[in-house]
Amino acid sequence: MQPAPDPLDHIATLDLRGNGHAPPPEPGLARKSSRFSRVPSAGMSIEQLRRNYELILNTRAIYYPVSYQILCEIGSGRQGTVLFALRHGARGCITEHAVKLFDPGLYRNVEEYWTDMGRIAYQVGQLQHLQSHNLVLTDSYEETYGIGFVQMEAIDGMDAGRLMTGETLEIARQGYSAAEWIHSRAIIFRIEDDCVCLQPGVAIYILREILRGLERVHALGFLHADIKPANVMIDRLGAVKLVDFGRAAMIGERASFLLGSPLYMAPEIHRREPGTIQSDLYSLGLVALEMLSGRSLGENAQTEEELLQIKLDLPNRLADMFPWHLRVNGAFMQILHKLLDPDPSRRYATAAEADAGEDGLKIISKQLVQADLDTEYARELSQFLARFAGVDDARVGEYLPKLLLRPSFRTGP
Numbered sequence: 001m002q003p004a005p006d007p008l009d010h011i012a013t014l015d016l017r018g019n020g021h022a023p024p025p026e027p028g029l030a031r032k033s034s035r036f037s038r039v040p041s042a043g044m045s046i047e048q049l050r051r052n053y054e055l056i057l058n059t060r061a062i063y064y065p066v067s068y069q070i071l072c073e074i075g076s077g078r079q080g081t082v083l084f085a086l087r088h089g090a091r092g093c094i095t096e097h098a099v100k101l102f103d104p105g106l107y108r109n110v111e112e113y114w115t116d117m118g119r120i121a122y123q124v125g126q127l128q129h130l131q132s133h134n135l136v137l138t139d140s141y142e143e144t145y146g147i148g149f150v151q152m153e154a155i156d157g158m159d160a161g162r163l164m165t166g167e168t169l170e171i172a173r174q175g176y177s178a179a180e181w182i183h184s185r186a187i188i189f190r191i192e193d194d195c196v197c198l199q200p201g202v203a204i205y206i207l208r209e210i211l212r213g214l215e216r217v218h219a220l221g222f223l224h225a226d227i228k229p230a231n232v233m234i235d236r237l238g239a240v241k242l243v244d245f246g247r248a249a250m251i252g253e254r255a256s257f258l259l260g261s262p263l264y265m266a267p268e269i270h271r272r273e274p275g276t277i278q279s280d281l282y283s284l285g286l287v288a289l290e291m292l293s294g295r296s297l298g299e300n301a302q303t304e305e306e307l308l309q310i311k312l313d314l315p316n317r318l319a320d321m322f323p324w325h326l327r328v329n330g331a332f333m334q335i336l337h338k339l340l341d342p343d344p345s346r347r348y349a350t351a352a353e354a355d356a357g358e359d360g361l362k363i364i365s366k367q368l369v370q371a372d373l374d375t376e377y378a379r380e381l382s383q384f385l386a387r388f389a390g391v392d393d394a395r396v397g398e399y400l401p402k403l404l405l406r407p408s409f410r411t412g413p
């Protein structure tokens with residue numbers, strides 16, 4: 001049997017003089033591609049090109065350096081920084097991406113960092129098979145100067161944590177006429193006890209979309225393990241996408257030392273038991289609580305024990321946490337109780353059951369249809385987000401440095 005060709009031999013044999021690849025971009029340059037593009041070497045013949053073509057096909061390998069031009073930061077969390085970057089491919093082919101750089105500051109030493117990067121690299125390969133419009137598309141894991149990063153689709157939108165703030169509401173108001181504002185308030189937001197919360201219809205729409213994303217993740221044997229508003233993005237078309245798979249774990253695996261956000265953790269994860277589908281569903285229940293009551297649970301807890309105790313007591317207090325229009329809805333309260341049961345075996349068996357099962361969120365969607373209160377939530381959210389692009393307010397840049405605020409990147413020079 002022939003030994004497998006050494007990839008390096010392949011590179012050595014290839015005539016790379018005319019590869020058309022862009023040199024690394026200089027910081028601050030405009031996105032015009034021509035300045036980066038190389039003209040093919042005049043000395044390259046068509047015979048050489050044909051030989052290279054055959055070599056690539058025979059060796060079944062492509063080695064190709066890529067450079068990114070970072071335009072701005074679009075988010076950050078405990079695990080790293082998400083950047084909006086232009087990927088400079090050959091001959092000025094520029095594509096837009098979100099690049100998440102993993103911060104080594106969380107780890108005690110290089111081994112720990114790279115071991116965890118190995119976990120993430122493996123997951124990127126696995127999760128690529130998911131292909132769901134409710135999950136961010138992650139293309140690849142790479143390293144540069146030892147620092148790990150993933151290339152993702154750049155979601156042009158806002159995360160649900162940002163969406164539900166008074167500041168967002170205030171900025172958006174400036175883009176509306178008085179009548180439009182009243183309409184938007186009636187469909188998307190409500191204020192309860194000075195807290196911004198979402199109207200039930202739009203909240204149920206977002207929650208059901210998250211469940212559809214989770215259904216796919218769970219089908220592949222993974223847990224998201226960090227469901228919270230900041231990891232749920234609404235894009236400019238009103239689509240809901242889960243981001244941040246940095247803590248994703250196999251079902252039944254003991255959570256890594258890098259646990260998800262304590263505020264949204266299921267009781268069993270506080271006890272360091274292995275995560276299950278039901279642990280993700282519990283976190284979703286807490287997201288529901290926050291969206292519909294405007295308050296997050298346990299913000300004032302001083303210790304993890306205190307936080308766990310608040311969660312264990314939650315079933316007794318649940319009704320008091322919601323405004324009356326939800327409290328009186330028996331089906332709704334039953335759903336919340338089931339998602340937030342401290343005992344995982346009493347929660348829904350699957351994300352699909354929580355979404356469309358007999359006693360799932362679908363019931364509330366049906367109620368809204370019957371009461372003629374449903375609407376096209378994606379369109380409403382899309383129209384709401386569109387307002388941000390046009391708002392002329394100095395705070396916008398500081399507070400919401402999101403892609404949708406930078407239409408110039410979209411249209412190009």
Ligand SMILES: Nc1ncnc2c1ncn2[C@@H]1O[C@H](COP(=O)(O)OP(=O)(O)O)[C@@H](O)[C@H]1O
Pocket residue numbers: 074075076077078079080081082098100136152153154155156157158159230231243244245246
């Ligand atoms: N693909 C993406 N496109 C646009 N924004 C993103 C994307 N991924 C993450 N973000 C934003 O960046 C923030 C931090 O990213 P995340 O992956 O959640 O990092 P961490 O693991 O540190 O929490 C998110 O809350 C979200 O607002």
Ligand SMILES: [Mg+2]
Pocket residue numbers: 077078230231244
């Ligand atoms: Mg996050």
